[in-house]
Amino acid sequence: xxxxxxxxxxxxxxxxxxxxxxxxxxxxxxxxxxxxxxxxxxxxxxxxxxxxxxxxxxxxxxxxxxxxxxxxxxxxxxxxxxxxxxxxxxxxxxxxxxxxxxxxxxxxxxxxxxxxxxxxxxxxxxxxx
Amino acid sequence: xxxxxxxxxxxxxxxxxxxxxxxxxxxxxxxxxxxxxxxxxxxxxxxxxxxxxxxxxxxxxxxxxxxxxxxxxxxxxxxxxxxxxxxxxxxxxxxxxxxxxxxxxxxxxxxxxxxxxxxxxxxxxxxxxxxxxxxxxxxxxxxxxxxxxxxxxxxxxxxxxxxxxxxxxxxxxxxxxxxxxxxxxxxxxxxxxxxxxxxxxxxxxxxxxxxxxxxxxxxxxxxxxxxxxxxxxxxxxxxxxxxxxxxxxxxxxxxxxxxxxxxxxxxxxxxxxxxxxxxxxxxxxxxxxxxxxxxxxxxxxxxxxxxxxxxxxxxxxxxxxxxxxxxxxxxxxxxxxxxxxxxxxxxxxxxxxxxxxxxxxxxxxxxxxxxxxxxxxxxxxxxxxxxxxxxxxxxxxxxxxxxxxxxxxxxxxxxxxxxxxxxxxxxxxxxxxxxxxxxxxxxxxxxxxxxxxxxxxxxxxxxxxxxxxxxxxxxxxxxxxxxxxxxxxxxxxxxxxxxxxxxxxxxxxxxxxxxxxxxxxxxxxxxxxxxxxxxxxxxxxxxxxxxxxxxxxxxxxxxxxxxxxxxxxxxxxxxxxxxxxxxxxxxxxxxxxxxxxxxxxxxxxxxxxxxxxxxxxxxxxxxxxxxxxxxxxxxxxxxxxxxxxxxxxxxxxxxxxxxxxxxxx
Numbered sequence: 066x067x068x069x070x071x072x073x074x075x076x077x078x079x080x081x082x083x084x085x086x087x088x089x090x091x092x093x094x095x096x097x098x099x100x101x102x103x104x105x106x107x108x109x110x111x112x113x114x115x116x117x118x119x120x121x122x123x124x125x126x127x128x129x130x131x132x133x134x135x136x137x138x139x140x141x142x143x144x145x146x147x148x149x150x151x152x153x154x155x156x157x158x159x160x161x162x163x164x165x166x167x168x169x170x171x172x173x174x175x176x177x178x179x180x181x182x183x184x185x186x187x188x189x190x191x192x193x194x
Numbered sequence: 195x196x197x198x199x200x201x202x203x204x205x206x207x208x209x210x211x212x213x214x215x216x217x218x219x220x221x222x223x224x225x226x227x228x229x230x231x232x233x234x235x236x237x238x239x240x241x242x243x244x245x246x247x248x249x250x251x252x253x254x255x256x257x258x259x260x261x262x263x264x265x266x267x268x269x270x271x272x273x274x275x276x277x278x279x280x281x282x283x284x285x286x287x288x289x290x291x292x293x294x295x296x297x298x299x300x301x302x303x304x305x306x307x308x309x310x311x312x313x314x315x316x317x318x319x320x321x322x323x324x325x326x327x328x329x330x331x332x333x334x335x336x337x338x339x340x341x342x343x344x345x346x347x348x349x350x351x352x353x354x355x356x357x358x359x360x361x362x363x364x365x366x367x368x369x370x371x372x373x374x375x376x377x378x379x380x381x382x383x384x385x386x387x388x389x390x391x392x393x394x395x396x397x398x399x400x401x402x403x404x405x406x407x408x409x410x411x412x413x414x415x416x417x418x419x420x421x422x423x424x425x426x427x428x429x430x431x432x433x434x435x436x437x438x439x440x441x442x443x444x445x446x447x448x449x450x451x452x453x454x455x456x457x458x459x460x461x462x463x464x465x466x467x468x469x470x471x472x473x474x475x476x477x478x479x480x481x482x483x484x485x486x487x488x489x490x491x492x493x494x495x496x497x498x499x500x501x502x503x504x505x506x507x508x509x510x511x512x513x514x515x516x517x518x519x520x521x522x523x524x525x526x527x528x529x530x531x532x533x534x535x536x537x538x539x540x541x542x543x544x545x546x547x548x549x550x551x552x553x554x555x556x557x558x559x560x561x562x563x564x565x566x567x568x569x570x571x572x573x574x575x576x577x578x579x580x581x582x583x584x585x586x587x588x589x590x591x592x593x594x595x596x597x598x599x600x601x602x603x604x605x606x607x608x609x610x611x612x613x614x615x616x617x618x619x620x621x622x623x624x625x626x627x628x629x630x631x632x633x634x635x636x637x638x639x640x641x642x643x644x645x646x647x648x649x650x651x652x653x654x655x656x657x658x659x660x661x662x663x664x665x666x667x668x669x670x671x672x673x674x675x676x677x678x679x680x681x682x683x684x685x686x687x688x689x690x691x692x693x694x695x696x697x698x699x700x701x702x703x704x705x706x707x708x709x710x711x712x713x714x715x716x717x718x719x720x721x722x723x724x725x726x727x728x729x730x731x732x733x734x735x736x737x738x739x740x741x742x743x744x745x746x747x748x749x750x751x752x753x754x755x756x757x758x759x760x761x762x763x764x765x766x767x768x769x770x771x772x773x774x775x776x777x778x779x780x781x782x783x784x785x786x787x788x789x790x791x792x793x794x795x796x797x798x799x800x801x802x803x804x805x806x807x808x809x810x811x812x813x814x815x816x817x818x819x820x821x822x823x824x825x826x827x828x829x830x831x832x833x834x835x836x837x838x839x840x841x842x843x844x845x846x847x848x849x850x851x852x853x854x855x856x857x858x859x
Contacts, residue, residue, distance in 0.1 A: 086588070088586060088625060088626075089625070089671065090582065090586075090625040090652075090653045091625075091651075091652040091653045091669045091671045092653040092654075092655065094652075094655075094669040094671070094676070095652060095653045095654055095655030095656075095667060095668045095669040095676075096537070096655030096656065096667075097655070100669070100676045101676055106669075106674060108669075108671065109674075136655065140537060140655065141589070142582070142586060142587035142588065142589060142591075142592055143586075143587075143588055143589075144588050144589050
């Protein structure tokens with residue numbers, strides 16, 4: 066658990082998000098185009114982190130299903146920036162593996178073939194040199 | 195030789211448990227000027243007060259220090275005691291050895307040392323105290339109520355009933371305000387106009403109330419009891435005395451395409467118009483911006499058809515100047531603009547605000563009370579409400595506060611729909627349902643339990659125009675599922691904000707507004723209807739979002755405060771005000787810039803400097819306006835400003851007393 070405490074701190078630090086501001090309105094999830102694919106929904110990233118359950122998020126594919134379209138960030142009335150938070154959780158997932166970047170093989174393994182191109186492009190832009 | 199009395203209070207065990215009162219007395223007795231020292235369990239009790247009073251008389255004391263609780267608690271008490279013993283009440287100083295000492299220290303030794311220090315500082319100050327005498331000001335027995343909505347109407351009625359003259363100023367051509375636009379009221383569902391219009395009529399027929407519609411405040415000067423307001427009476431172009439309100443003019447007016455403000459722009463009005471059928475006064479006004487006569491010089495049809503000859507295109511704005519003893523600000527609210535909320539598709543005619551829904555469901559509204567889609571006139575099969583649109587939103591799009599009234603009016607709207615059309619499917623997306631208030635929660639529950647309204651805990655991400663219907667993409671957080679709904683009409687519970695014009699009005703009144711432009715009250719709990727500026731009172735949504743019962747209650751409270759003020763013949767001012775040393779002042783204007791109450795003015799003053807007499811531009815403090823905040827004292831670069839009762843010398847003496855003690859140790 067100690068490890069996760071550190072990671073929680075790191076996630077909040079990287080994202081710059083104040084999860085305490087969230088008032089659980091659900092505007093983020095209501096705006097999310099990947100909602101149905103995600104095991105944990107955007108608003109749950111905040112509730113999970115609020116109770117320190119980093120493990121559930123790190124182990125879930127939901128992490129990789131965010132399209133980074135930033136609708137949630139644009140519409141959140143509390144300026145919580147859920148997409149930034151998900152991005153930070155991704156980094157927390159990648160960093161312990163000793164690599165800052167995704168490999169092509171890993172990407173292929175992680176993503177279903179029917180996923181949008183945009184998602185792959187976004188992922189490459191973030192995790193490839 | 196000064197004779198100072200020092201009184202140490204135990205406050206039961208509040209002070210005594212930590213501070214050694216005997217040791218304090220022993221230390222204090224040795225200080226120059228201290229002629230008397232005593233201690234007592236409760237100085238504020240009757241016996242404690244008698245002890246002080248007797249000590250002042252018996253020892254001919256000329257200043258006293260009470261070492262007790264915060265001066266906020268009992269300074270006034272001990273000043274009264276001094277006064278009854280024949281001592282000027284401003285020769286009293288309080289050393290706060292409770293909140294500042296005994297309550298915050300565990301160690302009795304340290305606390306005792308600090309209590310001695312604080313008392314010693316107060317003694318050093320009281321030695322420089324001078325007797326102060328409050329000024330007397332007369333009170334003008336007339337009130338000004340700004341805003342003719344239900345808040346202003348109620349305040350005006352209550353003040354007038356007490357026998358005082360009231361001027362009720364309203365910017366639109368009729369009193370009535372937002373309440374006149376509403377269809378029904380929660381939680382009883384009685385018709386808004388039916389309960390409002392009798393009050394409007396009471397106002398108009400009251401011989402103590404003078405209604406000034408189509409008017410606005412231009413300037414306010416003065417201070418509590420003696421305000422002077424300049425009111426611009428906009429040219430109505432219709433003679434109030436001659437007009438009978440027959441309606442010939444507005445029926446004949448050829449300009450018919452002006453968005454009707456009263457119907458939230460959902461219908462059109464003419465250039466000469468009354469806002470609504472029960473308008474009061476029932477005298478139309480010509481909207482000169484849109485009138486053909488004023489734009490091109492031709493037309494004048496209204497003048498031709500007017501039997502009594504009331505139309506007068508030559509009328510000009512008039513200015514009235516009147517004196518008032520008290521002012522009530524009741525300027526109300528307005529709905530925010532939704533331009534920044536693109537995701538809700540407000541540009542679609544079937545996506546409306548709750549205020550627009552009030553007009554649609556109103557029998558005298560743009561659809562004659564028929565619930566239809568504005569796009570195609572079809573009766574909706576499904577209606578979706580979205581709560582908190584722009585409320586509780588800390589981004590630049592919205593307002594950070596809860597608009598307070600939306601949960602209840604949405605429950606009301608849902609009941610109104612279901613009552614008339616049980617077949618319409620009603621969904622409400624909410625974040626939190628907030629329905630405190632008498633019979634409020636029961637009302638909201640009825641909408642779900644008796645009327646079958648579906649409440650969905652969650653929000654809507656997007657409203658899309660699908661041609662013949664709207665598609666809603668929302669989320670149900672309790673079931674954690676996405677909802678893709680087809681609906682025919684979307685009603686947005688839009689945030690409310692203070693009416694435009696509140697900012698310049700607040701600065702005219704030297705009254706403060708908060709970060710959301712709501713008027714600030716003098717104390718959030720204990721002085722909720724008073725502004726920090728003496729003589730200015732608050733009623734209704736100008737002070738914060740409020741529903742009708744609360745507004746009426748607050749307006750009555752504000753009226754009671756006004757009546758209490760106007761009932762006095764003389765007002766005593768607080769003598770602890772700023773004062774100018776005319777020999778040091780160079781007229782730089784800094785003090786005037788920082789003064790929050792507009793109490794400082796400048797003018798040529800005769801200055802006698804060592805026999806050399808000149809006229810110089812010197813700052814002048816209006817004692818009646820000054821509240822003694824001390825901002826000017828801090829701002830003054832030449833040390834010319836002093837706060838009576840807290841002069842620079844007195845404060846320096848306190849600091850010296852504290853510092854000397856510390857260097858001794």
